[in-house]
Amino acid sequence: MSRIPLPSPRLTVWIAAVAALLARYPSAMWPLRPDEAGFLLVARTWAPRADSVYGPYFVDRPPEIIALVRLADGVGGPYALRVLAALGILGFVLLAAATARSLATDAGRLSRERADRVAAWTAVVAAGLVGNAGVDVVSAKGEHLGIPLVMGACWLALAALRRSSASLSLLAGLTAMLAVGLKQSMVGGLVFGGVLLVGTALGDRPRVRSYARLAAAAAIGALVPVVAPVVWALVAGVDLGTLWYTVVGFRPDADAVLDAQPSSSIDARAVKMVGLAIGTGMLVLVAWFVLHLVPLARRLPVHTAAVSAMLLVDAVAVAQSGSFWMTYLVVLVPPVAMATALLLVAEPDQGPPADPEPPPRRAHRWTVGAITRGIVVFTALSSVSSLIIWWGLTEAGHRPVEYYAGEAIGDAARPGDTLVVYGGRADIQWASGLRSPYPHLWSLPMRTLDPDLSELSDLLTGPAAPTWFVEFTYLDTWSETGTQRISDELIERYQYVTTVCGQYRVYHLKSLERPVLESRCSAPWRGGLASLRD
Template sequence: MLARLRKVDPRLVVALSAVAAVVLRFPGLLYPLGSDEAGFTLVAREWHPQPTSLYGAYWVDRPPPLIAMVKVSDAIGGPLFIRLVAALGAGALVVAAAATARQMLRFAGETDTAYAARTGAWTAVLTAALTSSAMIDPVMAKGEILGIPLVVTSFWIGLRALNRAVEHRPDLPALALAAGAGLLAVLAQGLKQNLVAGLVFGAAVLVGARVRHRITTTTLVRLSLGALAGGLVPVGATVGWALWNGVLLHTLWYAVYGFRSDALEVITAQSQQAPASRALLLLGIAVASGAAFILAGVLLHRRRVWRLDPVLTVATLAVVLVDTTSLVLSGSFWRPYLFALVPGVVLCAALLLAVRDYVARRTERLVVAAVVVSLAATAVWTVRDYAGVAPPDATRTGLALHRAAEPDDTVVVYGGHAELVLASGLRSPYRHLWTLPMRTLDPDLSQLQDLLEGPDAPTWFILWVPESSWGGLAAPIMPALLERYELHGETCGGHPVYLLEGEQRPELDPRCDGRGSPLLG
């Protein structure tokens, strides 16, 4: 079987892999928005920057380029259009992964272009399997899946720039390519802050090429300045936007980076049972998807890979180390976080496939296994979720609110679930749509308590998380809730829905019997 696969035109394999990566994410185009996607959409729609508030009505710890992308996407095709953007990005990622592998072999001195093309094709197949696997996330369009195509593309064009310099080709195209690599590497962080692999890889291969006397000091400086110039473009644009709109630079910095240290303290102060369970799940997915074997393969066969090219080996290991450390330090361990490891997997797979012995053959078999597992997982997920077994309770509740509420009503959901707020079509007067920012920036719920006791109290309040959660965090708000609100039904999952006292609204009907579409109501 593998022998027959090796005879297929590599260009066809790459093209089909890219198409598969897009098509296998197609079911997600019809699935209701998740909490993060809905939250980003709400933030984008209410985006009014202020000196001490990056986005205005709502608070989120994400960079402006991500919210800007969501805003533009929403304006073009509605809130679900970002899923199409992510699907097309997955296809572009596959093409970039294949091109990166070819450039890596070119840098390593491989003169057999057919062999380099086959290596790129196998790398493309593995990349498609990882980005569309239901074990990770074939649906949600979040910063990780949106940003990694930029990271891998920065690998590709950065290596092209370096290869041109090594081969003593004209400087100007190499400088332009280096600038493009720097721009994309930094822009990826504008979609998710921890996507630094492009910068790590670029710096490592540049310094390594100089240490190994592949380029001169002058060339190192020129390419570095080109990459720096490109990287300063998105940074300058973001800072310039903030200053133009009167946003304090401290406000920008804290939302993008400073918040994470405070949030990590909150995460570590709480029970670690749930994060530990998710961490074990991530480890299991990394093994089942084949990603863990690819990453470990470079260490296991380090001598063969080193003989192939020491510079690429060091750069790849640096990327894997930084991305793995970033994942561990996240503390939350949600499944989409595994996408951040994909750039490192691409580099590792290319190195293993480039070794002309049994290592490459074993890696090919591993790629085939990863494809089979990915397709099986995606098929099971598609059948299960599209058979209507478990329609999302939050979306149904939001649609029920939309049917029962009046236009000027507002809603607060204690426990996150911004998709409920978006589906309801109502505004939330509480700035925190996610639980981690709430627990970090309103740790005693004083802001929420003042809201419930004040004149702008929400019309609806949904206690999605029990008051006993997070060490009884909700205790301060319960007196105001019980005094000013009346129980007005519950969600399909039994979460109580409260209505402000004195208001009259129809009975809430979340259609728990399955009537209506979870998307359309």
């Protein structure tokens, strides 16, 4: 069995990185997705006060991600964040290769040529996984923005140990925690660096003071992204309890709501996620890594422990997410890429081994490497086919009906009109150009913070009632609690206008003149972002 041929390893790394960048082309073809639109609306109306981190709207994300969205929007408009995410993906692939090369030289003691080959294959698997359209190559979310930081933190941690550098260790801690500021569950960089440092220290007791110095530096670096929002909150007048609940405390309450309101759609997404993890090759690589965990731990104990811990923590975070959106799989790409690197590092050289071992064991290790490379090729082919399928679906008439619906409402609206989208579709809200007097742009915060819909009921009956009301989903989708009141108020104060795009019921405050919605829902989406109206 011969090796699967590649161009020169360093050229392969750049080809993989550029391919991952080009795989983001769907992001230049589709309007803002719900999370992107919601983050943008929050960023554009950001007005902190004592009882609210962001002012008019609530979102359970750290200030760092909203600040980044606001900065990108200010520099290049609503789609600048996608450009930033695409460049970050390119950087992620390059960092994955650099980290794999570091693993190969530091842990595996491989030659430069072998290390370059490991880096090349790792770049290919990183690009294949992150560039799969089934996972998400359209939107720019915290996961996409955070994985370059996670991988960068891993590379810095390895470099800090190799050079015994406190400054690099500080940067590793800082970078790892910055990723958490973009998505709270992205703790993989912290886990990898912590296990790597502790494991190395345990195996090198005479230098324990040196490792303690590195640990202190990493801790200081990690504290910076924690302290900065606290200082900002004190300056902006935001109560620290409000900041804590927004970033940390909301999640347990939301999980309780998800547990109390089981949903068939969530169960279906969970099954789809498992199928997608298999179809991309991600779960196959994880299973292959776990199958060889014992021999890897014998050969590379510290690095295997660090990658295993990172993979386990990230997998648990995805499994406990409760909602199982496909984008969550992006979080697993860094540890899966590093697990692949370890499998390749453990493969023997083609020449005579430095440490003689029985031929059957050596042949087995070579077979493991060959199969690993075969799985990597599968991930790349899966990525290419997914992009072809995505393009075919779009050309076949797949349309952004949420954008069309919001656009139609915006065209019919008058100055000063407001809109509430029940069920949380911020992309409809954004496309309409109308402000929402209701603070919940997502369904889960609505279900968690307004469980009996009393806040929404008071709004509909009060002086600030929205001009427009859209049922993105049925009122009783999650619970019947409070929905009868909402239904009665819609009947009393609102008139039914139409079911826009054949999907979403639209209501308008009763008036002498019944508004008319003219949508282009039947028009194919062929012009990409050029089809957007100003």
